[in-house]
Amino acid sequence: MTIIVAQKIKNKIILASDNQTSAGWYKLETSTANSLRAKLLKISEDFAIASAGDVKEITIFQRFCQRVKPKSANENDIYDFMVDFKDYCKKTMDNFSFNSAYIIIYNKKIFQIMYWFDVQEKNEYCALWSWMFEALVALDMWWDAIKAVEMAKKFDAYCGWKTMTIELDL
Numbered sequence: 806m807t808i809i810v811a812q813k814i815k816n817k818i819i820l821a822s823d824n825q826t827s828a829g830w831y832k833l834e835t836s837t838a839n840s841l842r843a844k845l846l847k848i849s850e851d852f853a854i855a856s857a858g859d860v861k862e863i864t865i866f867q868r869f870c871q872r873v874k875p876k877s878a879n880e881n882d883i884y885d886f887m888v889d890f891k892d893y894c895k896k897t898m899d900n901f902s903f904n905s906a907y908i909i910i911y912n913k914k915i916f917q918i919m920y921w922f923d924v925q926e927k928n929e930y931c932a933l934w935s936w937m938f939e940a941l942v943a944l945d946m947w948w949d950a951i952k953a954v955e956m957a958k959k960f961d962a963y964c965g966w967k968t969m970t971i972e973l974d975l
Contacts, residue, residue, distance in 0.1 A: 807933075807935060808822060808934060808936050808937065808953075809821070809845075809855040809933040810822070810930065810931070811930060812929065812944060812949065813928075814949060818853075818910050818913070818975060820855050820971040820972075821970045824844065824966050825964060844857065845970070848874075852912075853971050854867065854870055854910070855907065857906050857934040858904050865897075869890050874886075878916075880926055883916045883924045887921075906934060907933075913973075915927040919933070935964055939956065940954070940957055943956055951968055951970065
């Protein structure tokens with residue numbers, strides 16, 4: 806499990822997450838935010854992604870995003886981008902199904918993708934996965950993204966270690 810938060814604050818978009826990966830009874834630590842297999846990845850100055858879920862799918866998604874960008878920053882084009890990702894996965898592997906959730910930051914906008922193709926643009930902030938509802942309450946009470954992640958790490962056994970961040974200019 807994990808906690809990932811995106812927030813527009815002042816002149817930045819902040820992506821924050823814990824860096825614990827759980828696999829069965831094992832806990833693994835990702836040492837850096839901006840690397841393959843990390844929960845957060847900055848592709849370019851106007852494109853970053855955050856991922857929670859199946860590590861294999863996340864790794865493929867990160868590599869896909871390094872090669873392809875959405876056409877534009879609206880819900881329809883982000884949806885089409887996810888369809889293109891699904892088609893890419895079906896071409897490269899026999900059995901593929903979505904088991905992850907994503908936040909895409911593209912052209913100064915925040916998009917949350919859950920339940921395969923539920924794409925929603927978020928104006929101020931969003932959160933994903935374990936403790937997401939508690940993080941949303943924290944954000945609604947004017948906490949910042951980093952404090953919301955710290956709160957989840959404090960109370961959820963499946964969130965932990967360091968808080969990782971990526972910033973993009975608005």
